[in-house]
Amino acid sequence: MTKTWVFFKLRMLQLKYDKTAVLFSYIFPALMLLGLGYMKSGEGTITVYYHEADTPQAIVEQLSVNKVIKLTPLYNTSKDVKELIRTRAIKHFLSVSKTENDSPSFTVLHSARVENDVESSAVDGVLRAILNGDASTGLNSHKIHGGGSRLGYLQVILPGLIGMTLLIVGLNGFGHVLIEEKHRGLFKNIKTITVSPAPFLTGLFLSRMLISYTVVALLFTIAIFIFDVSPKVNYGLLALIVTLGAISFLGLGLMLATISPTVQAFTGMVNFVQVPFIVLGGVFFSITAFPDWLHSFAQVIPLTRMNIAMQKIMFPGPGMGLQEIRSEVIVLSVWCVGTLAVSYRRFSW
Known part of the structure; x- marks a missing residue:
């Protein structure tokens, strides 16, 4: 536990001097939320x-x-139109x-x-x-009639920006950091002080989880005070979805790092994964208008499921509870277990 705490503090100290990480984790998402929120509210x-x-x-x-x-x-003809209106x-x-x-x-x-x-x-x-x-x-x-108290582009962009930022933290702030440090010889240097991979990875993992929670808090606070989003949400369910989503993305970043032979290969894999995730994940627009086959494919993407769950939690309808996001919890849990299991088998010190 002491070694984990040491690595955690070192990672947080590292972030203090990493202006790029602060820019893409906090400033950039906040500016996008403000810009797109104002622009779309007056279109x-x-x-x-x-x-x-x-x-x-x-x-x-x-x-x-x-x-x-x-x-x-409306290409998604399998769903009842009235139900689409009720569910916002x-x-x-x-x-x-x-x-x-x-x-x-x-x-x-x-x-x-x-x-x-x-x-x-x-x-x-x-x-x-x-x-x-x-x-x-x-x-x-x-x-x-039916649905929640607020609807608009903000309902798409707020969860979308949160999910996209957590995805970037997982792939670039976790996976890219690991593979870059590995190829710089840091792993070999750490092995000389007889430290196991567990505290080293856990320290980095916890620092990225803390970033994820603070990103959600920042963007949701902006939405409350600037765009009048109601703060009356189920914070327990919100914490659950953010935790599962963050672990899924961190696990995905770790998995890609373990299977990539070089830093360049990892960058290519990240681009191959990140762009489709953002496009099909409902970050900047609703996936409702997708054709049925593409809509079904998008449903297995963790970013899509996280965004759907956060939409339901942040803009709740009547009777909102765990049962309403049951499928999202299941899909995200499968991604958590699957990516971490593959990473465990593939990781080498």
Whole structure:
């Protein structure tokens, strides 16, 4: 325990002089949250989803001439649209059907949350203005109740930036540090003082876990005081998901370090893993619009599961509890055990 504490203090002292680590762990994510949060909160276009197969292209082109609403295909057709609205995945959905006299009839489903009333009225107004020339065309507007108290791009970007930062800490702040120190001969030097790998790795591991917790605290605090996110969340579940997510990413970084023959090979592996994780993990946009096959693939990525769980915890709906994030806990736990097991078998001093 004494040796572990010594290595932990050395790692924290090392961070004190590592300006790059401070920049990418704290300053960069905070600036991105502030910038994207403000930018997206005031954007003018309103996204309205529709099923591409059920909506004639001529109607899509007719409705796309305006600059207020943006029609976006919803490729994930396996889920009920009303359920997507209730769970805050989307806010507006347009469907087109035929009436008895074979005229098109439009139905718009909106989220019933109070903060979406202005957007809902704007969507209805734009559609009615466009369709006004055809008296036979009907427009029905309905509100779907359910879900949490706040919705918006912040619901995607806040958990996404937290997850992305923890991923970077795991891959670059843990795995890259280890393989670089190994190839510099540090492992051989430490072996001369008869120290086992356990306290050395544990000290680095705990220092990165501390960084992960403080990153979450920083970004969530910014969201509370700047963007009025409610602080009334289940902090026990939040700590559980952050812990599992951080361990998954640290384990992944360690695993890549143990199987990489060189620093250059590790960098290539990190790029191969990190970019798809961020794109498919729902960091900057919701994965709701993904095609079914891609959506299913994204569900096995730990970053995706962590972001989904944090969305549910930070923006809770009625009855939010452990059961609501059960699948996310299972997937993250499997990643924790799997990456650490492979690392244990592959690591050499």
